[in-house]
Amino acid sequence: MQLYGINLNILMRFNISVFIIFFFVLPKMIFGQLFFRIEGDITVKEKSEFQSQLTIGKFYYDKNIGKVVYNISFPEKQVMVSKDTVLYQFVNGELKSRTRTFNMAQFSIFNLSLNNQLINYGFEESFYSIDNVEKDGELVITTWMPEKNKRKFFGKVMISTKNKRLHGIVFYNARGELAGKQFFEDYTVIKGLPFPMKIVKINYIGDIKTYQITTFENIQLNNLNETYFYDYPLPVN
Amino acid sequence: MKKNLLTFLFILFFFSFNCFAGNSELFTYDREEIESTFKQLNELENYVKINDGVTLSNLRAANNQLIANLLLGDPFSTDIFFEEPPLGIPSFWWGCCIGVWGVAIVYFVTEDRDEVKQAFKGCVIGTLVGVVLYFGFYVWILGNAALWY
Numbered sequence A: 001m002q003l004y005g006i007n008l009n010i011l012m013r014f015n016i017s018v019f020i021i022f023f024f025v026l027p028k029m030i031f032g033q034l035f036f037r038i039e040g041d042i043t044v045k046e047k048s049e050f051q052s053q054l055t056i057g058k059f060y061y062d063k064n065i066g067k068v069v070y071n072i073s074f075p076e077k078q079v080m081v082s083k084d085t086v087l088y089q090f091v092n093g094e095l096k097s098r099t100r101t102f103n104m105a106q107f108s109i110f111n112l113s114l115n116n117q118l119i120n121y122g123f124e125e126s127f128y129s130i131d132n133v134e135k136d137g138e139l140v141i142t143t144w145m146p147e148k149n150k151r152k153f154f155g156k157v158m159i160s161t162k163n164k165r166l167h168g169i170v171f172y173n174a175r176g177e178l179a180g181k182q183f184f185e186d187y188t189v190i191k192g193l194p195f196p197m198k199i200v201k202i203n204y205i206g207d208i209k210t211y212q213i214t215t216f217e218n219i220q221l222n223n224l225n226e227t228y229f230y231d232y233p234l235p236v237n
Numbered sequence B: 001m002k003k004n005l006l007t008f009l010f011i012l013f014f015f016s017f018n019c020f021a022g023n024s025e026l027f028t029y030d031r032e033e034i035e036s037t038f039k040q041l042n043e044l045e046n047y048v049k050i051n052d053g054v055t056l057s058n059l060r061a062a063n064n065q066l067i068a069n070l071l072l073g074d075p076f077s078t079d080i081f082f083e084e085p086p087l088g089i090p091s092f093w094w095g096c097c098i099g100v101w102g103v104a105i106v107y108f109v110t111e112d113r114d115e116v117k118q119a120f121k122g123c124v125i126g127t128l129v130g131v132v133l134y135f136g137f138y139v140w141i142l143g144n145a146a147l148w149y
Helices: A008-034 A109-114 B002-019 B031-037 B039-050 B056-061 B091-110 B113-148
Strands: A037-047 A052-062 A067-074 A078-083 A086-091 A094-100 A128-136 A139-146 A157-162 A165-172 A178-190 A193-205 A208-221
Touching: A037 A109, A037 B039, A052 A109, A052 B039, A109 A193, A165 A193, A178 A208, A208 B031, B031 B039, B091 B113
Parallel strands: none
Antiparallel strands: A037 A052, A037 A208, A052 A067, A067 A078, A078 A086, A086 A094, A128 A139, A139 A157, A157 A165, A165 A178, A178 A193, A193 A208
16 A cells, blocks of 8 residues: 555555654553652551560662561661561671572562552462463452462462452462461552552461561652662671 | 344353453552561661661660560571581582592582582592502501411
């Protein structure tokens, strides 16, 4: 098809490519670069049959640095830093303990939010794959299954979204028993980034249930005035 | 014929209803139960937020009634974290005893830079000790041989 000597087929194909780049690829790339820092007030309350816990403080996370830093004021003043698979505890600026743990930063709500991966809780980047998708009322429920060789240790995970935002996660153990639930509530939009201000977590160990409520306040993005806590100094050795 | 058609429609309706009965019930929890469970902790949270800078030690020292019935634990107890190196053997000894292979095992099992450093230190020291013992052994043998002649 020609118009004034121009091949319209080529033009249309070019236009579709430009459309895809501008409306689908570029926004994702720009969004990924747009937000790189997040901080705010955090309160974690935990209650089990045996004990209660209350933790109040501030959190800092810069995805380019990769440290999750908690400046805690209650129960006692201390700074906790999670970097790679090590959790550091500082009291009065001095290293009190260093413990090996799982990589907290990668699957933290801070990293997932900044990378726009909260909607599937980062499972897209894991050894899980989608097994089923269903719609039930307002919820879109996706069932994720681990790779076959990992099913001996990991169970299925169901993730529900509501209004294109993460609503809840249901975890099962390898035996198919309910292991835990998480709910993401009270979303607020900060500079275009949706963030849940409340997370309710319920863990099941047999008949015993433990509850955890995490609430956030005063969320700030890309605060360049704060440098110390985002890159809290860690011991070299 | 009419009866059969009605039965068919009824079955169709019943089954279609069941097919769409989903899992949304799983994504619910008892909000009232949570509220009552966290009542005391909520009171403590409000108190701590109003009295900026107060710590658990301060509350214990003041015998504050808000914590009287709460068994407050340490949220950063190391019990919940894995401290064990591979097979419970310290990373240093992995490197010291089986050298580069030990460092590799520690690297792949722990994926922890600090643990790998320990294993590497063990590897270097183990190698040095091995070299010293090797030469020491020959010096001892040659020394003894010289004495015999």
